[in-house]
Amino acid sequence: MNLLEDERIDVVVEPAPEPGTGLFAGDTGVLPVEARRALCQLLAGPSIDAMRQEALWAALQRFETTLRSLLSEMFLELVMDREAGIAFVRQADTGELDTPVLLRSHPLTFIDTVLLLHLRQQLVEADAQGVRAVVEEAALVDALSVYEKNVSTDRAGFAKRVVAAIGKMRENRVLERLRGSEERYEVTPALKLMFSAEDVLALTQVYRELRGETVVEELSGE
DSSP states (O other): OOHHHHTOOOOOOOOOOOOOOOOSTTOOOOSOHHHHHHHHHHHHOSOEETTTOHHHHHHHHHTHHHHHHHHHHTTEEEEEETTTTEEEEEEOOOTTOOOOOOSOOOOOOHHHHHHHHHHHHHHHHHHHHTSOOEEEHHHHHHHHGGGGGGGTOOHHHHHHHHHHHHHHHHHTTSEEEOTTOSSEEEEOTTHHHHSOHHHHHHHHHHHHHHHHSOOOHHHHOO
């Protein structure tokens, strides 16, 4: 008896990929380098800015359909605001489908959250004037001082927390330091899309109550 013939197992062999563009040894990709760069920037985050990254924005527009499809394979959604010239990636709403989460998330402290709200408001006001949103570190500390009592700390300690929150925003590229300035930053236009109007309304209501009420420790996250 020939065991191999009687117990033959059918194996489906994946077809060989079509020849790629050969950008490097072993490359089986089919996209040109500019499309791959745009895809990598979207995945690295936080956004593609048409004003600052003209080549990436052009590639994104040219290969939008293909890039959207590739991102969908990873349960991600491409968000584009053509008028504002901003694009970024977020987790797709997959409903009840059990899917992995690829994008990093960062827990926000109370100060982080009120800072984000303030920066978004600065962005809205700058948009209305047709200019980019620029903020200064000292002005941010002063603006957030209305919440000082909510974190139960001294003035110097509160200022350190705000500066630490600003540093976190820089690390996540929500704030970009202006060239030649140590304490002036531009707010990323993508922030307006990351926080929906509904999110802002809900959070603003909470913080208005906090400004007139007692400390809510669970919201401090610290």
